Amino acid sequence: MSTLAIKDLHVSVETAEGVKEILKGVTLTINAGETHAVMGPNGSGKSTLAYTIAGHPKYTVTSGTITLDGEDVLAMSVDERARAGLFLAMQYPVEVPGVSVSNFLRTAKTAIDGEAPKLRTWVKDVKGAMDALSMDPSFAERNVNEGFSGGEKKRHETLQLELLNPKVAILDETDSGLDIDALKVVSEGVNRFRSGGDKGLLLITHYTRILRYIAPDFVHVFVDGRFVEEGGPELAEQLEAEGYERFLAKAGA
Template sequence: MSTLEIRDLHVSVETKEGPKPILRGVDLTIDSGRTHAIMGPNGSGKSTLAYSLAGHPKYQVTSGSVSLDGADVLAMSVDERARAGMFLAMQYPVEVPGVSVSNFLRTAKTAIDGEAPALRTWIKDVKVAMEGLRMDSSFAERSVNEGFSGGEKKRHEILQMELLKPKMAILDETDSGLDVDALRIVSEGVNRVRSTGDVGVLLITHYTRILRYITPDFVHVFVDGRIAEEGGPELADRLESEGYDRYLTGATA
């Protein structure tokens, strides 16, 4: 079992007016086999949390700690975090012209494991994962995310997660831009990975629709850079009917 521990995390971002605090003391523990959903209004700091955990240089951790199985995540470079078992499915995946999906995936797997996967086994694993995500075999020869639809980009993110087998997967608004069919296919992929019990999932979303397919163990309401309330799946149902207004009353800018 792996454990990601976030303690009193404070993060700022540089603006023209100087550093602006975004996260204001986040405490969260995620264990393998558990799914935590973070929900909240726009601008509450959800994506800042995701990118801070992944090591994006735009975000400056001013205090607090993050550890994965006792190792200091904040002391690691981005690639070291990936090799340690951290994975980020981005809300807006970037295009990488000239690099095929097949080469990208095998290079990433090799970098994380420290050795190239056996070719015959790897080809089989990629084929099975792509079939599960309803991806045509020709997809593997396309340039990474170049000309991809929103659904194709998100399926590619989940394909990476299935093949790279991280300890902790951070899914930043994976449901954004997906139609109903794509949402179901992506959710099925996440559930396949979850069913192994080997990965902890931090699922960031505005809406409850993805939680109809991926049932979280815990729901955290994120407001003004901190967790305002925590509960089980029933909390998401309440948010759908009541919204975030009661949390925003009195929230500071």
């Protein structure tokens, strides 16, 4: 049973105007079996939080800690974080020309587990996961994200989530660019991942619509690089009805 603990995290980034602080003291604990939704307006720093956990070199941690089961995540390289059990579904997945989806998935699984999956079992697992996500079998032979629609990219991210089976998953605006049918399919995939009750999930979003399919245990309002309010699922409905205005005022943003 894993725990991702973030304590008083401050993060800066280089801009044309100089160094800018984006995260201004973020504290959050995600235990196994918990789903945390982080909601906030554009530019509030939500994606910065996701990429900092994953180890993107653009972001500099100036103070604070991130640990996974007591281990120092900030001391790990990006691949070490993945092997430790962290997973990031990106808002804008990158294209990887010349690498097929099937090769990419098997290589990733081998790197994380430290050994190649048994081919017969692996082919069955991939086919089952693709079928569940309504993905055509030919998808496996396409180059990673090359020419993919928004919905195909997000299904591919969810396919990775199910097959790599991390301890804690961070989904950065997985609902963006999805029509209602694709949203349902992707949400079902995420719910399959967390159905065992032993996975942690951090779900970053602007809107409540995905939370109608992936029910959160906790909702956090994120404004100007910090959490300004926390509550249960009812807080998301309040945001839907009232927007972020009073929270922006509260944060002085």
